[in-house]
Amino acid sequence: MGFVELKNIDLSYDGSKYILKDLNLTIEKGELVSLLGPSGCGKTTTLRIIAGLINPNSGSFIVDGENLTNVPVHKRNFGMVFQSYALFPHMTVFDNVAFGLKNRKMDKNTIKEKVGRILEVTDLSQFAGRFPKQMSGGQRQRVALARALVVEPKLLLLDEPLSNLDAKLRISMRTEIKRIQQKLGITTVFVTHDQEECFSISDKVAVMNNGDIEQYDTPENIYKYPSTEFVARFIGFDNFFNVEKANYHNYKDIFGHQFVIDYEDSRTQAVATIRPDDIQVVPEDSNMNSIKGIVDVRTFLGDSYQYEIKTELGKINVNHKSEKPYQQGDAVYLLMPSNKIILV
Amino acid sequence: MRKKNIWLTLMASIVFIFLIIPLFIVVVTAFGESPSIQFPIKGFSLQWFGEVFKTKSFMRGMKTSLFISIWATVASIIIGVPAAYALARGTVKRRALLKNVFLSPTFVPGIVIGFALFQFLTIKLQMKIITSLFLGHFLISLPYIIRVVGSSLEHFDFSIEEAAWTLGCTKTKSFVKVVLPNISSGIFASFMLAFINSFNNIPVSMFLSGPGVQTLPIALMNHIEYNYDPTVSAMSVMLMLCTILLMWVIEKTLGLATIA
Numbered sequence: 301m302g303f304v305e306l307k308n309i310d311l312s313y314d315g316s317k318y319i320l321k322d323l324n325l326t327i328e329k330g331e332l333v334s335l336l337g338p339s340g341c342g343k344t345t346t347l348r349i350i351a352g353l354i355n356p357n358s359g360s361f362i363v364d365g366e367n368l369t370n371v372p373v374h375k376r377n378f379g380m381v382f383q384s385y386a387l388f389p390h391m392t393v394f395d396n397v398a399f400g401l402k403n404r405k406m407d408k409n410t411i412k413e414k415v416g417r418i419l420e421v422t423d424l425s426q427f428a429g430r431f432p433k434q435m436s437g438g439q440r441q442r443v444a445l446a447r448a449l450v451v452e453p454k455l456l457l458l459d460e461p462l463s464n465l466d467a468k469l470r471i472s473m474r475t476e477i478k479r480i481q482q483k484l485g486i487t488t489v490f491v492t493h494d495q496e497e498c499f500s501i502s503d504k505v506a507v508m509n510n511g512d513i514e515q516y517d518t519p520e521n522i523y524k525y526p527s528t529e530f531v532a533r534f535i536g537f538d539n540f541f542n543v544e545k546a547n548y549h550n551y552k553d554i555f556g557h558q559f560v561i562d563y564e565d566s567r568t569q570a571v572a573t574i575r576p577d578d579i580q581v582v583p584e585d586s587n588m589n590s591i592k593g594i595v596d597v598r599t600f601l602g603d604s605y606q607y608e609i610k611t612e613l614g615k616i617n618v619n620h621k622s623e624k625p626y627q628q629g630d631a632v633y634l635l636m637p638s639n640k641i642i643l644v
Numbered sequence: 645m646r647k648k649n650i651w652l653t654l655m656a657s658i659v660f661i662f663l664i665i666p667l668f669i670v671v672v673t674a675f676g677e678s679p680s681i682q683f684p685i686k687g688f689s690l691q692w693f694g695e696v697f698k699t700k701s702f703m704r705g706m707k708t709s710l711f712i713s714i715w716a717t718v719a720s721i722i723i724g725v726p727a728a729y730a731l732a733r734g735t736v737k738r739r740a741l742l743k744n745v746f747l748s749p750t751f752v753p754g755i756v757i758g759f760a761l762f763q764f765l766t767i768k769l770q771m772k773i774i775t776s777l778f779l780g781h782f783l784i785s786l787p788y789i790i791r792v793v794g795s796s797l798e799h800f801d802f803s804i805e806e807a808a809w810t811l812g813c814t815k816t817k818s819f820v821k822v823v824l825p826n827i828s829s830g831i832f833a834s835f836m837l838a839f840i841n842s843f844n845n846i847p848v849s850m851f852l853s854g855p856g857v858q859t860l861p862i863a864l865m866n867h868i869e870y871n872y873d874p875t876v877s878a879m880s881v882m883l884m885l886c887t888i889l890l891m892w893v894i895e896k897t898l899g900l901a902t903i904a
Binding site: 351352353373374375376377378379380382383384386387388389390399400403404447448451457 | 801803804806807808809810811812813814815817822825826
């Protein structure tokens, strides 16, 4: 049994359209788990159910062996960081951070000490007297984090906390979040739609689609072995085509092209996919894993060119680095390395 | 382009003059010496301002008006702020319909409201004059509160409130500690606006006033019927000054633009 368990969670506002359908998720103590998915997939809703801001229609939510399904939000003792940070505009940084402790009726000296310590951890000590309006986005973000952490919550919930920051700050903040999370050993649920952000800091990732979890695994496994077409597409796979198993690792597409695929799979029919970056463009045919095509569209990406290549299998997208780019109408051969093709 | 600007300026000036002249005349007549209202005035005197304080019906009206307006506005704050909150928070079904119901007293002519209340409160329920005046003014103040507080809640980030909940605050406590302080200027502005509106109201007060109990505007009206002296002008000048002062305070706290 995990530290956090969501069991058979259903959520529907009208009884017919389900926002979450039979959702199950287990999180181990101290893990940082991300909910990843496009907007509308139910990731924020799941987080809000964990926080207690939404009540599911059915299912149960258990933390540390305790059933919290019907415990109201203010009694759950979780820390939450909102996308807009949700700092109290009429309070100073110190009062913002002390808010949760005051609600717990702690005495003044303890509050002062705890707030002081967390402000130090988040590098905010010199801003204690400032109001949120007087601070930059990154600083506000850290205040929100400090405010959520100071109450020593059982769970830390982060709702797209980095989406309002600029690209550079986002990278340093996510490292910061990971550092603090590891240091405090706090179990964390992180919601994001940014694949890179999520993979970089998570112990495990739950890829969500249409109110359900499509795959729940380590970032490495998801990146290398997506289990469904949706997950594959979401993390950058492209070029889907049907293949049929001939024997062992040998597959054939409908036109008879032969592919050797390293992937272990027992199915006889499957969909093969490969990232545009992993396809090689070669001048000659080789008898395995290659197909012929004609360059249709070329776009410049900076460090490489993106080609749309017409083949028997349809359009194949390829990213290719070369000194001399191919021209529209050029005949090329596409080589798909056996260790890069995935079956979904 | 240039020509257009001249026309615009001219039109604006005419409208402005049209609006300001009656007020200007009232102000001027308050300073005349003659015992009836005249324009232009002969001589200069401040005696009518003193006369205001000697007129018993004015003083009683002032007291009634202040009492009614203050309590009616306070009551509509108590009801209106939570109502505006519920409407803005979006947990209420048929929000648009409810909003219109709450704002309807501003669409219905004051005379109609006044007469309806008179029929119902005074005749049917036999209420005391002061109670029915209070209820009537409460009714006409409520839409202002809901509208102005509602507009300041429109820009309110409700995740602030949710953050307070996650930090161990109950819903009621969060509302007081986190929501109210951040809409206080809106509440203050709505209070001022509703108060001015209630204090100056005639159609509703006219029907609900009765022997011995009348609001200041009604007292002024009755006074003019029998005495055509500049005391009324002097009273008006003082009320205008008070209104200007209140509007200035609102402007300073919230800005008129947000109310309009």
